[in-house]
Amino acid sequence: MKERELIGPFKQLIPMTGLGLKGPITDNKLTILEDAGIVVENGKIKRVGKFQELKKIENDISIHELHGNHTCLPGLIDAHTHICFGGSRANDYAMRNAGKTYLEIAKAGGGIWDTVTQTRKATKAELVKKTTKLANRHLKNGVTTIEVKSGYGLSVDEELKMLRAIKETNEMISNDLIATCLAAHMLPKDFEGNQTEYLSEISKKLFPILKEEQLTNRIDAFIEESAFSAAQIAPYFEKAKAMGFDITVHADQFSTSGSEVAVEFEAISADHLEASTPKEIELLAKSNVIATALPGASIGLGCSFTPARKILDAGGSVAIATDHNPGSAPMGDLLTQAAILGTFEKLSNAEVLAGITFRAAAALNLNDRGQIAEGLNADFIGFHTDNYQEILYNQGNFKPCMVWKNGKLVFDKHK
Numbered sequence: 001m002k003e004r005e006l007i008g009p010f011k012q013l014i015p016m017t018g019l020g021l022k023g024p025i026t027d028n029k030l031t032i033l034e035d036a037g038i039v040v041e042n043g044k045i046k047r048v049g050k051f052q053e054l055k056k057i058e059n060d061i062s063i064h065e066l067h068g069n070h071t072c073l074p075g076l077i078d079a080h081t082h083i084c085f086g087g088s089r090a091n092d093y094a095m096r097n098a099g100k101t102y103l104e105i106a107k108a109g110g111g112i113w114d115t116v117t118q119t120r121k122a123t124k125a126e127l128v129k130k131t132t133k134l135a136n137r138h139l140k141n142g143v144t145t146i147e148v149k150s151g152y153g154l155s156v157d158e159e160l161k162m163l164r165a166i167k168e169t170n171e172m173i174s175n176d177l178i179a180t181c182l183a184a185h186m187l188p189k190d191f192e193g194n195q196t197e198y199l200s201e202i203s204k205k206l207f208p209i210l211k212e213e214q215l216t217n218r219i220d221a222f223i224e225e226s227a228f229s230a231a232q233i234a235p236y237f238e239k240a241k242a243m244g245f246d247i248t249v250h251a252d253q254f255s256t257s258g259s260e261v262a263v264e265f266e267a268i269s270a271d272h273l274e275a276s277t278p279k280e281i282e283l284l285a286k287s288n289v290i291a292t293a294l295p296g297a298s299i300g301l302g303c304s305f306t307p308a309r310k311i312l313d314a315g316g317s318v319a320i321a322t323d324h325n326p327g328s329a330p331m332g333d334l335l336t337q338a339a340i341l342g343t344f345e346k347l348s349n350a351e352v353l354a355g356i357t358f359r360a361a362a363a364l365n366l367n368d369r370g371q372i373a374e375g376l377n378a379d380f381i382g383f384h385t386d387n388y389q390e391i392l393y394n395q396g397n398f399k400p401c402m403v404w405k406n407g408k409l410v411f412d413k414h415k
């Protein structure tokens with residue numbers, strides 16, 4: 001195969017370019033390129049334009065000509081998941097629906113701790129196998145980049161096992177996994193009552209190894225009554241920042257204070273925010289922190305959605321992710337959840353698509369993806385339609401038929 005390839009024509013191509021990182025976006029702001037083609041070279045996008053013109057001017061190029069109507073979007077980005085884990089929490093789901101709350105189940109020894117026990121029992125190879133399976137499912141749904149957190153190990157060795165499993169999986173699969181260290185997910189039972197000692201052990205012993213083995217450049221913490229307080233997390237984040245890690249926060253899921261910490265530490269993103277009040281919304285909107293809505297957790301727990309409309313109207317930036325995890329968000333279908341959030345929060349097509357493409361890239365501090373533009377990674381997806389509106393209108397029941405990652409066709413439903 002020649003190094004350069006022309007792919008198209010796409011009846012509609014939505015590059016998601018020229019749109020602001022913050023604030024509302026109306027659909028009439030979307031650029032729609034008609035009968036478009038993409039020239040790919042060495043895994044990057046070299047040119048975007050009219051397919052027939054590109055065909056005339058590009059020499060020495062292989063052509064992947066599409067037949068029928070297709071609409072092209074950037075590869076989707078799921079900026080918050082926990083898809084590396086052992087076991088299942090089907091019983092939590094049953095208990096929640098029988099009336100117990102997420103926090104009650106956690107206090108009774110279920111919840112996150114249950115998954116920690118199961119994950120500690122799993123071998124690294126077992127974690128790789130399970131994470132691969134879930135990442136492949138996301139790939140077929142058009143997700144070319146997935147953030148994956150540790151946080152079910154909760155000791156130096158067990159967190160390392162998880163992060164090494166994520167790194168190994170990443171080397172074997174087509175989509176990119178962006179790892180995050182969530183050792184501050186909850187206080188492990190082994191440290192009962194001593195948050196400070198646990199966090200200081202993690203920052204002293206684990207942080208240097210994360211750098212040494214290049215396992216992740218991102219540190220996350222769950223700031224919540226059942227996990228860590230703002231005061232306990234401050235020295236932990238200070239240490240992480242001093243070592244050059246990016247910060248991200250599980251914030252305002254059930255009670256507030258996490259988003260304030262996110263703003264104070266100039267986190268890349270604050271995720272959840274279901275409990276954010278006008279005060280937190282204002283604070284986030286004025287900052288450069290991306291607000292990541294996690295509709296999968298709202299659907300899983302049966303609670304309210306992140307106030308995405310209010311955050312956008314206040315001038316903030318909203319990304320949308322699945323939070324795919326065995327407890328609160330087992331579904332893990334980005335397109336479905338983003339469409340549902342759009343319906344409940346009255347988001348435009350453009351705002352929803354921005355939340356799972358370039359605004360999601362920003363939530364991961366990545367500037368090489370999330371749009372279809374010259375020089376960016378050639379990550380894009382095709383749907384069998386001549387109208388991009390069909391995609392979210394079908395609320396996730398309409399999946400892509402083709403997925404390209406770094407210019408390679410890695411999923412083709414026609415075959």
Ligand code: NIG
Nearest residue numbers: 112222297323325326327328
């Ligand atoms: O983002 N909120 C805390 N952590 C995860 C849930 C993980 C779990 O329940 O296993 C979340 O929802």
Ligand code: FE
Nearest residue numbers: 080082250323
């Ligand atoms: Fe989460």
